[in-house]
Amino acid sequence: xxxxxxxxxxxxxxxxxxxxxxxxxxxxxxxxxxxxxxxxxxxxxxxxxxxxxxxxxxxxxxxxxxxxxxxxxxxxxxxxxxxxxxxxxxxxxxxxxxxxxxxxxxxxxxxxxxxxxxxxxxxxxxxxxxxxxxxxxxxxxxxxxxxxxxxxxxxxxxxxxxxxxxxxxxxxxxxxxxxxxxxxxxxxxxxxxxxxxxxxxxxxxxxxxxxxxxxxxxxxxx
Amino acid sequence: xxxxxxxxxxxxxxxxxxxxxxxxxxxxxxxxxxxxxxxxxxxxxxxxxxxxxxxxxxxxxxxxxxxxxxxxxxxxxxxxxxxxxxxxxxxxxxxxxxxxxxxxxxxxxxxxxxxxxxxxxxxxxxxxxxxxxxxxxxxxxxxxxxxxxxxxxxxxxxxxxxxxxxxxxxxxxxxxxxxxxxxxxxxxxxxxxxxxxxxxxxxxxxxxxxxxxxxxxxxxxxxxx
Numbered sequence: 001x002x003x004x005x006x007x008x009x010x011x012x013x014x015x016x017x018x019x020x021x022x023x024x025x026x027x028x029x030x031x032x033x034x035x036x037x038x039x040x041x042x043x044x045x046x047x048x049x050x051x052x053x054x055x056x057x058x059x060x061x062x063x064x065x066x067x068x069x070x071x072x073x074x075x076x077x078x079x080x081x082x083x084x085x086x087x088x089x090x091x092x093x094x095x096x097x098x099x100x101x102x103x104x105x106x107x108x109x110x111x112x113x114x115x116x117x118x119x120x121x122x123x124x125x126x127x128x129x130x131x132x133x134x135x136x137x138x139x140x141x142x143x144x145x146x147x148x149x150x151x152x153x154x155x156x157x158x159x160x161x162x163x164x165x166x167x168x169x170x171x172x173x174x175x176x177x178x179x180x181x182x183x184x185x186x187x188x189x190x191x192x193x194x195x196x197x198x199x200x201x202x203x204x205x206x207x208x209x210x211x212x213x214x215x216x217x218x219x220x221x222x
Numbered sequence: 223x224x225x226x227x228x229x230x231x232x233x234x235x236x237x238x239x240x241x242x243x244x245x246x247x248x249x250x251x252x253x254x255x256x257x258x259x260x261x262x263x264x265x266x267x268x269x270x271x272x273x274x275x276x277x278x279x280x281x282x283x284x285x286x287x288x289x290x291x292x293x294x295x296x297x298x299x300x301x302x303x304x305x306x307x308x309x310x311x312x313x314x315x316x317x318x319x320x321x322x323x324x325x326x327x328x329x330x331x332x333x334x335x336x337x338x339x340x341x342x343x344x345x346x347x348x349x350x351x352x353x354x355x356x357x358x359x360x361x362x363x364x365x366x367x368x369x370x371x372x373x374x375x376x377x378x379x380x381x382x383x384x385x386x387x388x389x390x391x392x393x394x395x396x397x398x399x400x401x402x403x404x405x406x407x408x409x410x411x412x413x414x415x416x417x418x419x420x421x422x423x424x425x426x427x428x429x430x431x432x433x434x435x436x437x438x439x440x441x442x443x444x445x446x447x
Contacts (some may be wrong), residue, residue, distance in 0.1 A: 049384045058343055082259040083408030087401070088380075105262050124384075126352070 017179035017194045019203040025171040028161075029212035034117035036070040036159035037062065037079050037212065041088035042122035050121055055156070058121065061205035062212070069212055072113060072204055080109060094167055115164045119208065125177075125197040135187045145185040152180050155200035161211065171211055175204040245379035249292040252392050253301040254399045260311040261411045267427055269315040273322035274302055275337075283341040295341065295395070297358075300403055305336055308407040325370045331424065332372065335363045338374070343395060346385050354391075354398040358406060362418060373419030384436045387412040420441065 031037075039059045041050030055074050063071035078085045082100035084100055091097040097118075101107045155177040161170040179194025206218045281298040310316045317327055322335065340359040348353050360377040381402030383394055415424055 044384075046382075047351060049382055051384055079259040081262060083261050083404070083411050084263075086404055086408045087410060088405055089408050103263050105264065109262055 016059040017196050017199045018175055019175060019177040019199050020174050021173065021203045021207050023171065023173040023190075023207060023211075025211060026168070026191065027170050029117070029161075030172070031116060031212055033067050033068070034114045035068075035106070035119045036072050036114045037119060038072050038074070038113075038115055038143070039121065040074055040085065040090070041079070042090075044090070044118055045122075045130065048124040048126070050070070050123060050157075051125065051197070054197055055121060056188060057198065057201035058119075058205045058208065061201065062208055063081045067213060067216065069209070070114075072115070080113070083104065094162060094169060097162065097164070098167055108148050110164065117160040117170065117212070118164055120160045120162070121157055125153055125155040125200070128152045130155050132183075134183065134186075134189060138160070144187040145189050146187070147185050149185075150180060153194060153196040154178050157200055159204060159208065161208075171217040173204065173207045173211070175200045175207070177203065234372070238397075240341045249394055250294070252293065252295040252396050252399070254295065254297045254396050254403075255423070256300050256303065256403070258304045258307045258404065258407060260307055261407070265311070266313050266424055267431055268313045268424070269317065269329050269331050269334040270309065270313045271317045271319045271322070271326065272305065272309050272327070273319040273333060273335045274305060274324045275335070278302070278336060278338065283338075293343075295343075295399070297338075297341070297399055300400065301336075301338070301406075302374060304403045304407050305410075308410055309334060315384045324343060326367070327368075328367075331427075332420075333365045333369075335365070336377075337361045337363070341410070345391065349425070353382045353384050356380070356398040358399075358402050360406060360440070364417075372423060373417050375413075375417045376407050376415070377409050379403065379409060381405055396435050 002187055006194050031128040039055055039062070041052060041055045052074065059071045059073060062069055080103055082104075083089055084091075084106055091100055101110075130151035132147065132149040136145040137143065143178070155175065157176075158172065158174045160172050162168075163170045177196045179196040179199070181194045182192040183189055184192075209216075209218050226383045279302040280296050281296075281301065283295040283297065284293070285295075286292045290296060306318070313330040315329075317330055319326070319333065322333060326333070337360065338358065338363045340357070342357045344355045346354065349355070349433050358379045358381075360379070362369065362377055366372050368407040381400065381404070383398040383401060415421055434437075
């Protein structure tokens with residue numbers, strides 16, 4: 001009973017989010033035993049930065065060694081391949097990856113990791129507009145806040161899946177999420193937060209899972 | 223109001239404490255620390271001395287502009303660790319030098335001396351972009367065994383990090399500096415052989431190694447005769 005009430009309260013207290021997923025697939029995923037997947041964020045733009053927590057979120061949702069998806073954590077991979085996957089040096093195209101493979105030490109290390117797919121995620125979540133105001137005051141009689149605030153957030157991410165062994169683009173998918181959060185304050189502020197980035201992460205992870213494990217049901221981690 | 227003869231009055235103490243707290247509220251200290259990975263790739267066949275001066279190893283950037291709070295950013299320890307790791311992996315042999323140009327070991331072919339030229343940073347409040355940005359410029363100097371300048375080049379490093387919920391400005395800036403330092407290491411490693419003076423030294427060394435390798439079987443064959 002408590003769980004139902006808690007879930008209902010959560011649903012009521014969170015803002016609304018819509019997520020749109022698009023996909024272009026050139027081939028289905030083929031993961032053999034021992035293969036691994038790397039999920040990396042693009043960090044070359046000067047105007048935004050693909051958030052490391054989004055990359056962690058997608059990686060954690062996707063990582064399922066029992067079903068054959070082994071995800072190498074982003075930082076571990078970038079450290080192991082230093083300095084070839086830094087924002088300035090990371091390969092932007094498959095041709096650049098090809099050139100990188102000409103360095104024997106780099107090729108050996110990538111092969112030792114059993115990398116089959118490199119997934120590049122590019123994009124960010126931004127607050128697009130906000131309105132309203134909340135005022136708080138404190139006095140001898142007590143403290144309290146009054147007012148109303150609202151803000152919109154938009155997530156726009158695109159994932160490119162590179163097949164490292166076949167040196168080809170296996171597919172592209174995008175996740176666009178929008179949501180509005182509200183914060184009414186009557187003595188106490190009550191945040192009704194739309195989890196825009198988290199929903200974009202869930203959508204993208206589910207889509208990547210369908211790509212990597214075709215024909216298998218999507219495992220939805222909480 | 224009568225002041226006590228010895229020491230400060232209670233009011234003066236409160237004022238002093240409040241003033242100290244207010245002054246402290248506008249001053250920020252960032253201690254950048256970190257471990258940096260060794261580069262993956264081929265090593266240059268040189269024995270190189272690395273001289274990281276006291277000023278470099280204990281570098282603290284202080285900014286007290288009128289339109290900004292006071293910032294003290296200590297990057298010395300982190301950049302020392304970075305240069306030691308990256309330069310230490312770039313060459314077949316490296317020798318850390320505690321002083322230069324005195325007591326230079328005889329087998330050192332090249333000495334590398336980095337210096338910080340400039341450090342700049344911006345906050346999201348200033349740029350209205352939701353990221354912290356850092357630029358660091360290093361002057362790099364290379365000398366031969368006799369102390370003659372072989373090459374001078376500049377490394378420009380850039381790092382940024384998005385603002386994060388519940389993260390202080392100090393932590394965000396330290397993270398951006400770490401990204402910039404990694405960028406400096408990447409540029410140092412990937413750009414070293416492109417510096418004209420150094421490219422010539424590397425080519426000369428490769429030639430002499432190739433000639434040695436070519437001569438080696440002849441010497442062996444001559445020894446057998």
